[in-house]
Amino acid sequence: MPISQSSCTRRLPTSSAKRRAAAPAALTALLILSVLLSLRCGSQSYSLSRLFQALGAGAADPVRQIIVHVRVPRTLSCALSGAALAVAGVLLQAVLNNAMASPNIIGVNAGAGFFALLASSLLPASAAAVPAAAFLGALGAAMLIYLLALRAGLSRTTLVLAGIAVGGMLTAGVSALRLLFPDAAVGSDAFMAGSFSGAAMERLLPALPFIFAGLALALILAPDVNVLCLGEESAAGLGLDVGRTRFLSILASALLAGAAVSFAGLLSFVGLLVPHITRRFAGSDHRRLIPCSALLGAVFVTLCDVLTRVIFSPYEFPAGILISLLGGPFFLSLLMGGKRGRLYD
Amino acid sequence: MIEFRNVSVGYGTSPVLRNVSFTAANSALTVLVGPNGCGKTTLLRSAARQLPLLAGSIQADGRDAAGFERKEFARAVSFMPQMRGVPDIDVYALVCHGRFPHLCLSRHMTAADRDAAERAMERMGVAGWRERSLRELSGGERQRVYLAMALCQESGNLLLDEPSAWLDAPRQFELLELLKSLAAEGKTVVMVLHELAQAMQYADRIALLSGGALRAALPPGELFSSGLAEEVFGVGLRRAPDGTYYVRPR
Numbered sequence: 169m170p171i172s173q174s175s176c177t178r179r180l181p182t183s184s185a186k187r188r189a190a191a192p193a194a195l196t197a198l199l200i201l202s203v204l205l206s207l208r209c210g211s212q213s214y215s216l217s218r219l220f221q222a223l224g225a226g227a228a229d230p231v232r233q234i235i236v237h238v239r240v241p242r243t244l245s246c247a248l249s250g251a252a253l254a255v256a257g258v259l260l261q262a263v264l265n266n267a268m269a270s271p272n273i274i275g276v277n278a279g280a281g282f283f284a285l286l287a288s289s290l291l292p293a294s295a296a297a298v299p300a301a302a303f304l305g306a307l308g309a310a311m312l313i314y315l316l317a318l319r320a321g322l323s324r325t326t327l328v329l330a331g332i333a334v335g336g337m338l339t340a341g342v343s344a345l346r347l348l349f350p351d352a353a354v355g356s357d358a359f360m361a362g363s364f365s366g367a368a369m370e371r372l373l374p375a376l377p378f379i380f381a382g383l384a385l386a387l388i389l390a391p392d393v394n395v396l397c398l399g400e401e402s403a404a405g406l407g408l409d410v411g412r413t414r415f416l417s418i419l420a421s422a423l424l425a426g427a428a429v430s431f432a433g434l435l436s437f438v439g440l441l442v443p444h445i446t447r448r449f450a451g452s453d454h455r456r457l458i459p460c461s462a463l464l465g466a467v468f469v470t471l472c473d474v475l476t477r478v479i480f481s482p483y484e485f486p487a488g489i490l491i492s493l494l495g496g497p498f499f500l501s502l503l504m505g506g507k508r509g510r511l512y513d
Numbered sequence: 514m515i516e517f518r519n520v521s522v523g524y525g526t527s528p529v530l531r532n533v534s535f536t537a538a539n540s541a542l543t544v545l546v547g548p549n550g551c552g553k554t555t556l557l558r559s560a561a562r563q564l565p566l567l568a569g570s571i572q573a574d575g576r577d578a579a580g581f582e583r584k585e586f587a588r589a590v591s592f593m594p595q596m597r598g599v600p601d602i603d604v605y606a607l608v609c610h611g612r613f614p615h616l617c618l619s620r621h622m623t624a625a626d627r628d629a630a631e632r633a634m635e636r637m638g639v640a641g642w643r644e645r646s647l648r649e650l651s652g653g654e655r656q657r658v659y660l661a662m663a664l665c666q667e668s669g670n671l672l673l674d675e676p677s678a679w680l681d682a683p684r685q686f687e688l689l690e691l692l693k694s695l696a697a698e699g700k701t702v703v704m705v706l707h708e709l710a711q712a713m714q715y716a717d718r719i720a721l722l723s724g725g726a727l728r729a730a731l732p733p734g735e736l737f738s739s740g741l742a743e744e745v746f747g748v749g750l751r752r753a754p755d756g757t758y759y760v761r762p763r
């Protein structure tokens with residue numbers, strides 16, 4: 169006997185489903201626009217036609233030199249670090265079942281930064297060692313927080329506090345290393361704030377395999393992460409290997425956060441802010457949330473970096489500063505406005 | 514069929530229940546009852562492989578439950594826990610998660626999987642809500658959606674922890690009738706209920722737990738005449754002339 173239908177008909181507005189379906193295409197268009205803007209703008213701005221002309225021109229064209237050796241690496245660095253940190257945030261929030269989790273807040277970025285700085289100080293000749301060390305640092309910090317959560321049955325608030333403690337220790341370690349090795353390439357002020365002014369293919373390339381591996385793993389895990397979000401018991405009841413899914417998600421987020429930190433520095437807020445905004449319009453299905461967060465993260469960081477170049481042109485300042493300046497108030501308005509408590513239930 | 518053989522379960526090394534043996538048969542509604550903290554949920558969770566056994570074994574459909582692969586077990590046994598997440602997804606998406614143990618590595622839903630989801634939603638009367646967000650539903654409505662997910666697993670055995678909690682009285686009766694009809698179709702239904710009178714009314718067999726042990730596993734009529742339930746719960750259990758059970762203070 170079927171159970172009778174309730175008369176209650178609160179529905180999602182039909183626009184919501186359409187908006188969710190349209191999100192990836194809209195974000196892709198936005199990313200293309202941001203990338204074009206980032207290639208055009210800077211201390212010297214070029215028109216679109218000049219841009220395409222330069223790309224077709226010979227190697228001697230000075231504009232082509234600037235585009236290829238400065239703006240392309242910089243734009244790629246922005247887009248990839250934004251995408252990586254956003255997806256790392258999505259995964260950590262799902263695994264720790266905590267809306268406040270993000271690579272920045274629970275100390276994953278600090279772990280990556282500490283080990284990146286260590287590698288860059290001790291092995292100054294080896295550029296490839298930096299992303300690998302950053303990955304290990306990120307993985308170490310993430311696993312530490314996860315095991316603390318698992319062993320001690322930490323509440324959500326305690327988990328964040330534990331993350332702040334771990335992050336604080338690692339940040340102190342970073343400061344100590346900067347005093348000991350003042351000339352390390354990674355340890356500059358720009359690295360501490362998160363900046364793209366020194367972006368170069370040599371720094372980006374070693375991190376690319378980590379980012380692509382992390383993104384691929386995140387996309388493969390998406391359906392399983394959806395099941396994980398039903399709660400541990402329900403997920404296990406459906407036959408999901410909960411421990412393996414959690415470990416692989418942490419691994420993917422460490423690959424992504426570590427790689428991003430290795431060339432973009434300690435960018436904050438991206439991993440916290442972008443997943444929350446994306447959930448608002450793309451929903452919580454990770455098969456859509458992960459690609460949409462990646463796209464929005466890329467757009468967000470790229471646009472912020474463009475702004476840092478044009479606001480006080482020809483001077484510029486680290487993108488991380490603007491991201492925090494914009495991200496902080498925006499995130500607070502998300503917390504205050506709309507459905508209260510939504511972030512924490 | 515779920516068979517408990519000399520099962521001891523608990524947390525850490527201290528057992529909550531010792532030496533429990535009984536069989537929840539096919540085509541029957543078996544209800545676990547007992548005072549608060551007697552280990553009903555613990556026993557159900559152990560049958561769902563959520564909790565390791567301290568001793569003994571549990572057989573599912575005649576095989577040692579520990580010997581199943583994860584997904585193979587989920588195709589044989591559905592489990593609805595008391596504590597469940599409330600992700601921000603729509604009803605259809607949640608019910609479809611019930612197909613997870615049937616999906617291959619690509620996690621792609623086939624037409625047969627979608628049909629199973631439709632049938633489960635129809636059965637639980639939630640088909641009209643398919644686009645509604647789980648978070649907009651009331652506790653009782655969510656309960657029905659989670660049950661639809663458990664049905665969507667299409668397993669022969671259903672383990673339900675307080676499935677009627679959160680439901681108002683008419684819906685509780687509807688749900689219990691539905692579970693009875695599922696049992697009549699051949700499924701093994703094992704559930705925890707905290708309401709003794711309801712358990713007596715609907716169960717085919719009642720497992721009475723108390724003091725760290727199984728006190729009895731009997732059909733309601735025999736349990737009633739034994740007087741054991743009254744003793745364990747410390748209440749008066751009565752049967753009205755029309756066969757309805759009710760409890761009253763002693």
